[in-house]
Structure formats: C-alpha cells, structure tokens
Amino acid sequence: MSDDITTIIFEHPLNEKMRSWLRIENSLIQINSFSAIDSLPTALSFFRAISEFIEVLDRGEIRAELLKELEKRQKKLQQWLSFPNVDKAIVTQIIDELAENAAVLSQAPRIGQHLKQDKVISLVKQRLSIPGGCCNFDVPALHLWLSLPQTTRDERLQSWLTGLLPLQNALNSLLMLIRQSDTFKPALSHRGFYQDSAEEGELLRLKIAIDHQIYPQVSGHKNRYAIRFLPLDSENGTVPLELPFEIACC
Structure with a gap:
C-alpha cells in the first residue's frame, strides 16, 4: 500500500448475494495476483x-x-x-x-x-x-x-x-x-456509534482517515444498519467522541 494513501475504504454487504460476490471478487484478486x-x-x-x-x-x-x-x-x-x-x-x-x-x-x-x-x-x-x-x-x-x-x-x-x-x-x-450508484457523503459518529436506514441498499461503503487507526464493525441488512467503530489497538487506542467519516449506501 502506498504511503500517500490517507483514507481507507471499508465495504460491508447488506445481503447474502453481495456477501458471496465480494468473496468471489476477493478470491479472483488473489488468483490474478x-x-x-x-x-x-x-x-x-x-x-x-x-x-x-x-x-x-x-x-x-x-x-x-x-x-x-x-x-x-x-x-x-x-x-x-x-x-x-x-x-x-x-x-x-x-x-x-x-x-x-x-x-x-x-x-x-x-x-x-x-x-x-x-x-x-x-x-x-x-x-x-x-x-x-x-x-x-x-x-x-x-x-x-x-x-x-x-x-x-x-x-x-x-x-x-x-x-x-x-x-x-x-x-x-x-x-x-x-x-458507482451512490456517492460518499460526510457523516459523524457519536461515541463510536452510527446507525441509519439502508433503503434497499446492497453494499455499504465507508471511507475513514487512516491516521485514526480505527475500523468499523457493521451489522445490518437491506433496511437498516448499525456501525460500531473500534480502535486497531484494542488496549491503548481510543475512539474520538465524534468521528468524521464518509459513507455511501449503494
């Protein structure tokens, strides 16, 4: 990964079809490498x-x-x-x-x-x-x-x-x-938590600054989802009271 990258995109499927497709895509990327x-x-x-x-x-x-x-x-x-x-x-x-x-x-x-x-x-x-x-x-x-x-x-x-x-x-x-069916929009988590409706979405995409060293843990389906933000360092890391990020529900 390039040192110039300042943000990272996380994806989470909102149905089983998308879950399967993302796994196949990941396997194909590995195979073609x-x-x-x-x-x-x-x-x-x-x-x-x-x-x-x-x-x-x-x-x-x-x-x-x-x-x-x-x-x-x-x-x-x-x-x-x-x-x-x-x-x-x-x-x-x-x-x-x-x-x-x-x-x-x-x-x-x-x-x-x-x-x-x-x-x-x-x-x-x-x-x-x-x-x-x-x-x-x-x-x-x-x-x-x-x-x-x-x-x-x-x-x-x-x-x-x-x-x-x-x-x-x-x-x-x-x-x-x-x-490409949805664009990233600014969002803000409170105390490491964020939730919203998915409106028949299939794929949730999150863009987070790497400097935060925070990753999302997503649970949800096509109608509603919830996100818990966790520090990479589970012992010493912290999550800001308000964490800015970007989100797209595709």
Whole structure:
C-alpha cells in the first residue's frame, strides 16, 4: 500500500448475494495476483486461493444470479435513455458491455469446472487442510509439476485464469455499477456509534482517515444498519467522541 494513501475504504454487504460476490471478487484478486508459479511457496499460495474460490462457488448458483442481475441492470439503463440530460452514448456503451458479458457468461462452460477437473489442483486441494501436508512425499505429482519448464507451468496457469474470465468480467461490471450508484457523503459518529436506514441498499461503503487507526464493525441488512467503530489497538487506542467519516449506501 502506498504511503500517500490517507483514507481507507471499508465495504460491508447488506445481503447474502453481495456477501458471496465480494468473496468471489476477493478470491479472483488473489488468483490474478500470480503472474507465475515458480516455487513451492508460490504454488501453495496459489492453490490455496483456488481452493477457497472453488468452495465459495459451490455455495450458490452464481451464474444464474449474475445473469439475472445483468438483465435487471440493462433494463434499468434502458429506462435512463428516455431521461433528459443523460449522456446516451455512455449509457448505451454500458448496456452493450453488460449484454456482451451476459452472452459470454451464458455460453461459457460451467463456472470453475475446469479447475475442479484439473488433477494437479485436485491433488493439492486434498492436502491443504493438513498442516505441512504438501511436502514432496505427500504430493509427488506437485513436486514433479514444479520441476517442469517454466513455460509449461505458465501455459497451464494462463489456461486456468482464462477459464475464469466470463465470470470475472460479468462480476466486475456489476460491482462497478453498484459501487458507482451512490456517492460518499460526510457523516459523524457519536461515541463510536452510527446507525441509519439502508433503503434497499446492497453494499455499504465507508471511507475513514487512516491516521485514526480505527475500523468499523457493521451489522445490518437491506433496511437498516448499525456501525460500531473500534480502535486497531484494542488496549491503548481510543475512539474520538465524534468521528468524521464518509459513507455511501449503494
């Protein structure tokens, strides 16, 4: 993280769908951070991220949810085209992007199936829950795979990442629209507490100055939420009587 950053954005989902999407997004960010698998530590970090990603995918009908939301957003944007003072070119561009993502996602193979069927991933995944369970005598196939030419491993890595693009592009488009659906507004907590109505919101976003070294603990749902602000140093840190921050309910 850059030393120039003065604020940090915290996000909290207000429904189960958004909770699942944010977890998938987080897993995809981790997975895509690997440009190469060139050592055992790198391999174990990558396969652990892949394993968590597969577990999240298995908890719901992600493709159906995304396609439904893509259609819903397209219809809403189509209505915007009839509003005065709307930049129709930008709105049309977004509609076309959503439609393209929906078409690609609907035609793609089952999401994550290429990862579940991969023998290297399957062998490693079985051992990750065992402390120290990925030694070369535990998973000799991984030891062999790591000894293959780097170009061979790069090609396999790229095939794994490419298979996730239909999901990744659709999810990124939706989350971008949701995050941009509301702007940050100034707010003030009293004695480390703040609450308000969510008005059918899906995602709560908080912007707090890093210098405060304070983080939010959020509880709530689509109609109402409450925020408790806590110091990073639980023993010596303090929360100001009034804490200024910014909030967006998307």
